[in-house]
Amino acid sequence: MLSALDLVRRLEGGELKPRDAVELCAQAIIAREQEVGAFVALDLEAARRAAEAPHLSSTPLRGLPVGFKDIFDSADLPTQYGSPIYKGYRPRADASAVAMTRRVGGIIIGKTVTTEMASLVPSATRNPHNLAHTPGGSSSGSAAAVAAGMLPLAFGTQTAGSVIRPAAFCGVAGYKASYRLIPMVGVKDVAWHLDTAGLFGAGVADVAFAAGAILGRDLRVDRAAPAPPRIAVVRTHLWPQASEAMHKAIETAARIAQAAGAKVAEVTLPPIFEDAFAAQHTIQDYENLLAVAWEYEHHREQIDHRLRAALDAAKSITAEAYDAARRIASRARDVFADMMADYDVILTPSAPGAAPHGFATTGNAMFNRLWTLMGAPCVNVPGLRENGLPLGIQIVGRFGRDRTALEAALFVEQAIARKFAA
Secondary structure (H helix, E strand, C coil): CCCHHHHHHHHHCCCCCHHHHHHHHHHHHHHHHHHHCCEEEECHHHHHHHCCCHHHHHCCCCCCEEEEECCECCCCCCCCCCCHHHCCCCCCCCCHHHHHHHHCCCEEEEEECCCHHHCCCCCCCCCCCCCCECCCCCCHHHHHHHHCCCCCEEEEEECCCCCHHHHHHHCCEEEECCCCCCCCCCECCCCCCCCEEEEEECCHHHHHHHHHHHHCCCCCCCCCCCCCCEEEECCCCCHHHCCHHHHHHHHHHHHHHHHCCCEEEECCCCCHHHHHHHHHHHHHHHHHHHHCHHHHHHCHHHCCHHHHHHHHHHCCCCHHHHHHHHHHHHHHHHHHHHHHHHCCEEEEECCCCCCCECCCCCCCCCCCHHHHHCCCCEEEEEEEEECCEEEEEEEECCCCCHHHHHHHHHHHHHHHHHHHHC
């Protein structure tokens, strides 16, 4: 994989030029894109031209190549939302996150594959670690491109688990920011009370650096050793549905973190969080039907039958049920804030296990939905494996405390790396 931080340091030191960074990506794309299928639109020649701009040496990203999930509008590349309805569609303007990335010296090398309208229909992208396994969704292309070394950074979005789960399946760091910390202007809606942008990178320090540079915030965590965090181990009511390997991974990560100096405690969630988990489904399904109302009404037959069936089912959700779900979510967020007063972060699974074999689904978001509903920053920490496939563990922070969550994730990542290097 390509480390964003390593590339930027080499660019700063004059060892590389922006054109060289683009060529590293191009070489990996030539070698692996045909089998992985991470991109839906790619313009290497435009990236090479952009890399010659003299101002890049004075920008934070210094010409680092970046990919965007194909639900972020881009003025110079097609934005097709994974849907035949939008084949060849060219927006007039960049999404805010795209414009912000260009402003700090990021070179947009291409658009990465998403599932149809960032929903449940699996894409054609394959997992770089084993092409017979799913890369997850809906940010499948972004996670796979980083895992295959075709990009050092890529943007995705999460409505249920679409950053953390593909990051876990593809063995990369995935950072879902606090709700709306990254602007969502110019991004196709799935469910506007849940949709949140995030970043994929080789490691936790890479996504923290990039997010800090793009957002102009103090999120960078690589300049000093991370402080030992206060960790709450949370299994949730869904714990029995996780694989034995995931059970062992959480227990192993907790033990390693504690041995490295973290304060670790077991925490059982109050019953309201089971209600909130159910409420997330209601909110997502109700809003998704409204978000694609035009497509559903005017191009229904061009929507994949699996997504169409889900939208049909959502018609039965009443406004009263939706409002009740939002009230449950609000109460749960208050309880969550109180519960986190004694902890910095939660340690919990990123997914039920490693990436499933085959492509019937993108995997299950059960271990992500609740934290997305809470608006909390989430980080997939890579470094563990199950039967040769990556196995991700998840760090969840308090809303608006993204740097703390990233620092804790780096602490756990480094502790795991030291343990298995010994």
